[in-house]
Amino acid sequence: MARIDWLIVGKAFGNCNCDYGCPCQFESLPTQGACRGFEVLEIEKGHFDGLKLDGLRAAIIYSWPGPIFEGKGQMQVIIDERANPKQREALDTILHGGETEEAANHWWVFSAMSDTHHPTIYRPISFEIDIDARKATASIPGVLETAGRPIKSPATGQDHRVRIDIPGGIEFDIAEIGSGSATTEGAIAFTLKDSYGQFNRLRHHGGGVIR
């Protein structure tokens, strides 16, 4: 069956409980064994079939007991309350890996690796990100508070600029890496302090990542 044509072009900030340089990006195991993290995103240009998604925001909070690829995770999607009912349904579908080819993007994989999909909630989401400067802040009252900043060199105290390129990646082609801290409340609650932060552009459609 033909899948619905959709596109999300935008910016994302992600933060997990691993050390700087998330081992997953290199097919290695999580620093502390388990994986807890989230992604906040803003759509600059997007559509789902004929429906425009421009300007909308969303977040997804995740938790796995081990490395992601071993599954048994839980996840919760949070959608911008400004989205209308059709836009809410479209984003809920995309962020749960719907209308997407098998394993073609990280939303598909993360959803498939989650046994528990908590009910999607609709909230005001404030989000500011400067990918090149490795800076981001996001706030979803009662759900998520986070800030990202550059990594500091322990030797010199200077900002450290490091980037990961994954030419065949399912999440990003290029990500600037920084430091993130966060507190989440609700269905999946955790606290992160100065751990892996990722700043990247999204260029996703149902067939994968646009190169």
Next chain:
Amino acid sequence: MATDWMIRGPEVASCNCSYGCPCQFNALPTEGNCRAAVGIQIDKGHYGKVKLDGLRLAATAAWPGPIHMGHGEIQPIVDERATPEQREALLKIMSGQDTDPGATFFQVFVSMCDKVHPPMFKKIDFKADIKACDGRVSVPGVVEIRTEAIRNPVTGQPHHAKVSLRQGFEYTEAEFASGSIKASAPIALNTAGRHAHMAMLHITGHGVVR
């Protein structure tokens, strides 16, 4: 005045950390300490008027903690084909002389070492297909480094990830790979399936050329 020098050519490096060496991100080493080996082929290079084209270098090194905490030891290994002048030039570069402070990984690593073992002059075999992550450095009886692509644990397919350090003191862009090291005294190393990276180096006494 510092002598002008430049080296350009492929590098193969591996250490005892998990894939995606945390040092590149200013995180701490996987096992708490750092044990590493490196090989470099100079495609083109000079030290003052001394040409270094075609020569090879290698080193083994170990630190009791993260590199920036110091107290390490390093074993420099220089291509036996180098003339006395070339040997002196290569050892100056490797020991961080004629280099701005913090400008090259040679200078940083040596300044983080308490002990620099007397240099060895040996035959160094070197092979690097950076894009394929396929590398081999062999100094018979001293050190063997082998690298290959990281594999996806689910699909078994090669996984290609590059790391860019646009202000780094070693490379601008490196392919991250899987490596193994076997090295004997004075710095014995024995790793398999650990971090490796391969890069095209281009360095002078002022740092990485960009």
